[in-house]
Amino acid sequence: MKPFKLLIFLLFSSSLLSQTITGKVTDNLDVIPFANVVLKQQKTIVTGTTTSDDGLFDLKITPGSYTLEISFLGYKTYTKDINVKSNLNLGTLLLQEDAQALNEVVVKTEKRILERKIDRVIFNVEKSIAATGGNGVDVLRVTPGVQLQNNALSILGKGATQVMINGRLSPLAGDELIAFLSGFAADDIVKIEVITSPPAKYDASGNGGLINIILKKGAQNAWKNATTLSYNQNKYNFTTLNNNFFYNKNKISLSASVNGSIGNFENLERLVIEYPTNIWDIDIEGKQKTDQISGRFLIDYAVSDKTTFGFQYLGNNTEPGIEATTISSIFDTNNIFERSQENHAQNEVENNNHSANFHIISKLNDLGKQISFDADYFTFTSDRTLDYFTEQLDIDGNSQGISSSAVNIANQNIENFSSQIDIDVPLKKVNLSYGAKVSFTNTNSGVLFFDTTSGMEVLDPNQSTDFKYEENVLAAYFSGNSKLNDKLTMQFGLRFEDTKTIGISTDTNQENINNYSKFFPTLYLSYTKNEDNNFNFSYGKRINRPNFRDLNPFRFYINDNSYSVGNPFLQPSFSDNFEISHLYKNNFNTSFSLNITTDGFGVFFNTDVINQDQIVTRENYFKKYIYTLQESFSYSKISWFKSQNSINVLAYITELTKDIDAEVNNGIQFYAESNNTFILNKSTKLQANAWYSSFHNDGLFSIGQLFHLSFGLQHDFKNNLKLSMLFSDVLNTGSLRDYNSTVNGIEQSYSQNASSRNFRVSLSYNFGNKKVDVKNRRFGNDDEQRRSN
Template sequence: MTKTKFFLFITFIFISSNVFSQVSISGQVVNQNNKPVEFMEVYLQNIDSTITDSGLTTADGKFTILAEKGEYLLLVEQVGAILYKQKIDTKQDLNLGVIQVTEKQEQLNEVVVTSKKKLIERKVDRLVFNVENSIGASGGDAIDALKITPGIRVQNNAISMIGKSGMVVMIDDRLIQLSGDDLMSFLRTLSSENIKSIEVITTPPSKYSAEGNSGLVNIKLKKAKKDSWNASVNTAYRQATYLAGNSGGNFNYQKDKISIFSSTNIAKGTSSPIETSKMYYPNQLWANNSVRKDFTNLMGGRIGIDYQITNKLVMGIQYLGGNSKPNIEEKNLTTIYNNTNSINSFIRTNADNIRKNSSQSFNYHTIYNVDTLGTKIFTDIDYFKYNKNENRTFDSNSENVNGSTIPNSHISATNGSKTDFSNFSGKIDVEMPLKWASISYGGKMSFNNNNSSVSYYNMTNGSPIYDPNQSNQFSYKENLNALYFSGTKKIGKLWETQLGLRMETTNTVGVSKTLNEKNTNNYVKFFPTLYLIYNHSDNNSFSLNYSKRINRPSFNSLNPFRWYDNPYSYSEGNPFLQPSYSHNIELSFTHNQNLENKIYYSKTENGFSQLTTLDENTNIQATKYINFFDTEIIGISESYIYDKIKWWESVNSLDLSYNKSSSKILITNQNREGFNYYFSTNNTFNLNRKKTIVLNLNFWISPSGVDGLDKITESNQLDVAMKFFFFNKNLQLSVVGNDIFSSNRFTYISYTNNIKQEYKNYYDIRSFRLSLSYKFGSTKINVKKRNFGNEEEKRRTN
């Protein structure tokens, strides 16, 4: 789709919304003291005494109602009492001017309703985990909150959805265009104290980008309050193998028509992951042990302003930026065994990774309320800039059994990598409640430009020698365009359905200047969604959902350059990599919002991943991205929340699935199938009547199973936390112990060329965390807050 066609589409959206608006009736309601009155109900009654249209007055007493042309009786009502009547004839737009009423004497100046949200809430298309009510997430960051979110697993520095083959992350309904280490670094800049809830969306509606093989996780940030200011500060200390800490705060201000919101987070420290692997060659066993020191050094911030230009139009700008230096020190020892299980030799490699990442996001957005019936137009214009610089120096020697260096085995080299990514996007969404249905539609254009370069210098002789054969410059341009439509309609009193369709066009050009290769890709795809709900009663409902999704390769995975870890191990991208597609179906039954039974099925076609091949003659371990498998998953999921006792709340989940994967290439196992199990229980105990001392126990276990074409062994984790509240609960002290028994350890077992491979990693999870947070200021009414519209492009910059 060209830019011209897209902007014509935007023009059509604005025109079509005006067609539906018809005749406008407006005015202002004031009381006996000539002061505007808010929340007065104004409605129209036709000649049959039927209410046709209605609305509420705003803070300045004004109202606007859209209606068909005709004769009506306009009524102004307050708390069930009619304060004003007037006959009107709506042949054209009508402004009634100032309407003075006498307020009821028993009017309440302010009603404050205080209620505690449930820890878990079930909605039609998502599960909502209220982080602000969770003790386990306090004093941490977004990663800590995701670790205890039902249906989500955080392992091996990656986030996954239980029973799904892939997913992406959003913040305030905007996709994050980062993955891998970059995504984890970004999420660590968000304090858990600034997170309101996390939504787990297993079958996303057509409004959202089709990116993400199976589902979405939406992190909703806390909002400010109306006509007030509030702020909070927090700090945390974490002790694992090494110590780490983070501090941050947020400030929000809202007065009249202006809202200002900001937050910041600083983290610094060290962790010590251990990665081990075994390669079972026919005549040798290569056992690798890598001990790392991963350094956290990051700072992130967010600031934005929203301004209400008119009663209908709100405009805002926002900036989000962050810098990090996630350096890594590695000490790698590979022990080579003979068939007799005796040691043949060693390969000792030391490496330093000096890394620097920075990201900047700018957003301009508007919200236009077309009418009082709820028609709204949302627009977003976004610019995103991401830079990544990495320099890896490794020094390797082969040693004999007695530890002396084998002659001519010394190899030293420096790999340097630079990535410069930018994205510009524009999107528009329209929400339009009609009499026969509620519809939404919109479109998006996105332009990505990614340039990366890798340089290789041989340092074996002590001075750097540039190697052009192992250096590369790679550029990648991508244009994504999307249109979508969705409609929701109630059928009778018991049924409700939602249908949606999203069309996305993709045009890509990848150029390797060093290899003199150019690859283009152009395709148009349609992504339907379906939701069907049957509400048998207030306490029992059934739902059937279907969605089709796409998973596009990250930009880095398309770069054909080889990245060497040591003389016998390298990884490379694949410019010919294609996206994968998935189909997802769910049938669920919900009872009393605390019991959910779900049957699900998903199928992934043309799946891609990194595949390591082993050469028994050269012992070279080559890792490359490739499309090589299809996967089917069918499962049963059970969730139950026990809250019958005031001082105890228990959230429990059980998942059983049967996975079947088939490979398209001969060097791997052609098929792998088996059962997977997962059970988790999260228990919160109030230890005193004032609920100022709280205990939390969280445990999960995953027995042995399969993951794609790999086998995976059992793992489990127990977390214990306590929270203490002081000064009217404004001051919180949290003490958290993660992975108490250091049992979150599992092994992946895979085969290529009939050679067995085992990978067992532990990411220094067992830790103790002590955190403090303090809230102050006024806390009354909500303020608007928003994220960026080009988040899909950000996620893929790794």
């Protein structure tokens, strides 16, 4: 037992000889990072530190009497006499602005494009020229470690992910999420947080971590207005106009924005299918609309120094319809042309969503104990009308008549209400937080299929359906963090979620009921060996629930020979995420992670060999392991050049858990990215960004190599006018290609290019006070909204 006792003594000897002083520094609106915190005795500095990005600080000191001083440029120095006898939590310390100092000096800080924390990577959007003048989707395309393919977002090595707006999960996914994010101007976003291992406070949904979009707001006693006009040119073109207004005065904090775009972009797709008797080469040329209008509004009112309540609204209307021509060329097994068919489709889409959040925060004492309450309501409607006909052509291109003609009408209506309560309780040795959430979701979906071959609309009841789905979730969590000694910090959490669902197909009287309860633990350890070396470990368990549309058993026809169908029997999948990392001199970060997904589900491309139909469905069919080794590093020793880079090696191993006739492709991927900024002069910057993904196998698919290169130029004029230009995917090699799979012995190869190569020019004009801070309010029904695709 002696070695064990010696180990215990060494681990905790520092805490026996000294005490820890902790606290949080804020102003009237938010936390203050990088504030100076010092302890003095008789005007002599004994020790000191700076606050973290979260405004937190901790100091180790021997017992005694001290004077605490906190200072930050533009604020009055905070002074407090303290008597340290044991560990002391000072709670939240409020700094008051110094109006004279603010008028006399202009503060310029140099933030990195990328910052790293124990559980996330932060991408500072304001430092990226590639994001200027674009929208939320453009920002995500250039966010390091984030991939966007086929309107599906994922974190590299983690799989499909979810998006949060100001810390609240978005209720949308897929096409609807992309349309919604297109409504955000890049200039309205201050930073993107890529959270690879979310804490217990967040919903457990999402196997692949979280992406948190933090929006801007104005500073205290200031107002600001920013207007941006952007023009984007590909084969077609579209124009976007965005306006943001921020106002903060005394007890009121207000921000509002409106964004609209109009125009089109080209969307090209190709699919090659090798049947036993012939080969289909399918080319799709689409002209897709970008028409949309969106807005957001947030207001907070400080009832007192300790209580604030507020309201937040987000909403948009999008019409991402597409006019497409599909030409299918059919060859025999000797690659000799036999015939073709031409499909013309007009797909009209209108989506509307509205999110409302009411919140109240009350500080219960001066030591940091507080309670917050959120109530959220969300509604989403989607109406789609697909009008198409297919014409058969002979070998010489002569028409053989119309083989099919139909109108397919689909609609979806989702409503969700949720409420959540959170309590923070700082104790002497640990900061605890706990809370609970309830969520109620109702969704109604339907499809009407009309055969129009005769020239009349004839309802086909066999291809028309209604689907109702209800989901109720009850959740509770607790989490805590503690500084075990000078070098070791621990954070832990446990979340419980009880889920009840019922899906009803009214036309077939089919009912599917699910009840399941699960625990979701999280653990983080951070060990600081010295100023140059920091080690981190994290573990978290997650759940991934199917999107509502994926559960709907209706057929949505794409053309004569292709349709998509939902699966009401889909089950959620679960993932275990482990990560170990080492940060050296705050520049070199080495990490190794393992993501294990059980009962995984995904899109499954099935083929009816006899009728030569393409069926896109969803199945639970795999268990998956993803191993990721990453090395990231930054360079900023030259005043005019800054660079952020990462190199990744990923290994994918998939095991089939269902007896399906498909080939599993396990393999290794090499992925690298580099973001470089050249400061040409005080007003002009050039940015060169690139990423490369090697050919690799993953699950049922193999994916061809991709290379994306873009250049951005930004110039600031003296009259608050900013010009930005971006040349994206200059070589046109960054779009999805050679996406291959073999199912039921049928080989398929898919590629897509949604105007990856394009040029954007933007003009931005700001007036008012330029100070900008961050508003960190969230929606409580984010997961339900996310799944509304």
